[in-house]
Amino acid sequence: MRRVNRSERTAGAICLVLLFAGLFWLCWLFPLTGDDWYREALGMTLHSPLDLARTLVQVWSTTNARVMGNILAYTAGSRPLVRELMRALLTLALAAALARVTGLRGWRGILLCTALLLALPREMFCQIYPWAAGFFNYLPPAAMLLACLALAEPVLEGETLRESGPRAAALFLLGFGQQLFVENATLCALCASGLLLVWYWWERRRLSPCLLVFFLGCLLGAALLFASPAYRNLGTAEGAYHMGGTLSGLLATARENVPEVARYYILKCPVLYWPLTLLALLYWGNSRRTPLDNVLAAVLALGCLGLAWGGFRPVVMAGVWALACTAALWRWSPDRPTRAKALFLWLMAAAAAAPLLFVTPIGPRCLFLSYVLLLGTAGVLFHALGPEDLTGPVRTLIPIGAAAGILCFYLSVFWPLHQLELTRTQILEEALSAGASQAVLPAFEDGGYLWEADSDYKMELVYFRETPGDLAIRFVPRSEWEGLT
Numbered sequence: 001m002r003r004v005n006r007s008e009r010t011a012g013a014i015c016l017v018l019l020f021a022g023l024f025w026l027c028w029l030f031p032l033t034g035d036d037w038y039r040e041a042l043g044m045t046l047h048s049p050l051d052l053a054r055t056l057v058q059v060w061s062t063t064n065a066r067v068m069g070n071i072l073a074y075t076a077g078s079r080p081l082v083r084e085l086m087r088a089l090l091t092l093a094l095a096a097a098l099a100r101v102t103g104l105r106g107w108r109g110i111l112l113c114t115a116l117l118l119a120l121p122r123e124m125f126c127q128i129y130p131w132a133a134g135f136f137n138y139l140p141p142a143a144m145l146l147a148c149l150a151l152a153e154p155v156l157e158g159e160t161l162r163e164s165g166p167r168a169a170a171l172f173l174l175g176f177g178q179q180l181f182v183e184n185a186t187l188c189a190l191c192a193s194g195l196l197l198v199w200y201w202w203e204r205r206r207l208s209p210c211l212l213v214f215f216l217g218c219l220l221g222a223a224l225l226f227a228s229p230a231y232r233n234l235g236t237a238e239g240a241y242h243m244g245g246t247l248s249g250l251l252a253t254a255r256e257n258v259p260e261v262a263r264y265y266i267l268k269c270p271v272l273y274w275p276l277t278l279l280a281l282l283y284w285g286n287s288r289r290t291p292l293d294n295v296l297a298a299v300l301a302l303g304c305l306g307l308a309w310g311g312f313r314p315v316v317m318a319g320v321w322a323l324a325c326t327a328a329l330w331r332w333s334p335d336r337p338t339r340a341k342a343l344f345l346w347l348m349a350a351a352a353a354a355p356l357l358f359v360t361p362i363g364p365r366c367l368f369l370s371y372v373l374l375l376g377t378a379g380v381l382f383h384a385l386g387p388e389d390l391t392g393p394v395r396t397l398i399p400i401g402a403a404a405g406i407l408c409f410y411l412s413v414f415w416p417l418h419q420l421e422l423t424r425t426q427i428l429e430e431a432l433s434a435g436a437s438q439a440v441l442p443a444f445e446d447g448g449y450l451w452e453a454d455s456d457y458k459m460e461l462v463y464f465r466e467t468p469g470d471l472a473i474r475f476v477p478r479s480e481w482e483g484l485t
Contacts (some may be wrong), residue, residue: 134448431463
């Protein structure tokens with residue numbers, strides 16, 4: 001038995017090292033796009049922690065209060081090795097936290113969760129992973145929230161939470177830090193910490209110091225975020241983001257945003273709604289079925305088919321399916337811990353999406369936290385089925401095949417883009433050396449996997465002779481560029 005355990009650990013270590021290497025290679029292939037060029041230029045001017053602190057204070061008071069997101073993004077700017085190491089490590093940390101919360105522990109769970117985290121809708125993927133500005137603002141808070149839920153897992157399982165100084169310190173720091181990224185994640189974490197605190201008091205009739213510290217950390221972080229003067233223009237159209245200043249304005253914004261939120265909350269995510277539906281129906285088959293349960297199962301199945309078809313009022317269909325799934329989680333979950341964890345993650349996914357109804361503009365990246373929490377819901381249901389009881393080869397080949405398959409797919413997408421990026425860099429460097437006033441670059445043919453792929457005026461912040469803009473950058477289709485050369 002000891003020999004088997006040793007070989008298991010060795011196999012797990014090898015798989016995780018290979019996974020990290022694959023993630024690092026993929027991140028290395030991502031070209032700079034959009035606002036990444038601004039952070040690249042800014043990173044070149046930051047030579048000390050004092051420079052970074054001055055910049056953070058200035059941005060907090062004028063642009064946004066996403067302090068932690070800015071620290072990561074500015075530190076990564078102009079430092080490719082640091083940037084890609086951070087992206088690979090944070091992606092792996094998010095997968096590990098998701099595996100821990102769902103109960104899919106061990107290296108197999110991490111491999112499976114990594115594959116699911118990369119299986120985003122294309123419009124969301126391009127704004128989260130290749131776009132460094134999106135990555136450092138949206139992925140870390142998801143990882144930190146899941147880490148907090150892992151530390152508070154006994155609460156969800158109906159057990160007594162062991163109070164300790166290290167646990168309290170970790171919950172406070174993670175709670176405070178995750179509030180300084182994006183606003184809807186801040187509000188979601190505040191709701192999660194408050195709900196856990198009240199939940200534990202309601203069940204145990206006593207206050208948990210660790211959960212109280214977690215809530216206070218989230219509260220202080222949220223206060224620091226929303227104290228920024230940058231949010232004074234939210235009620236007007238002057239800032240980058242705005243929301244209706246009156247009730248009628250908020251409702252009008254909500255009506256406008258419902259289709260976008262529904263699209264990337266569930267409609268564009270078959271990797272979410274199909275497994276959730278199938279898992280729920282499996283539990284329905286194993287439960288004591290009443291006429292109400294049979295009707296609920298029919299609504300759930302038809303709703304899933306309607307989501308896949310997408311032809312009849314998709315937003316209404318998404319709402320009906322979501323209500324049916326909520327009822328299914330409540331009625332068919334096999335035990336109290338499964339029901340509590342699944343419903344908690346399900347409701348927190350809704351809490352992360354709800355604030356997006358009232359602010360514009362929004363994009364697919366804003367629904368990333370909801371996507372992760374819904375994955376957690378599916379993972380909890382899957383874990384309760386007992387996948388550990390599967391035979392060794394099946395239990396091993398599925399996660400390895402899923403992680404390897406999706407990594408190979410993305411590597412095949414981004415390898416030619418990386419090669420073209422090297423060509424573009426060579427053209428720009430030659431133009432600067434020759435003192436040219438213009439550089440003509442082949443445009444990326446990315447198939448929708450890049451966000452703001454060709455940003456001429458943003459690239460001009462990095463490539464210039466004396467002042468930004470003195471080397472004009474122009475993009476043409478690759479076929480036209482090949483004709484010019």
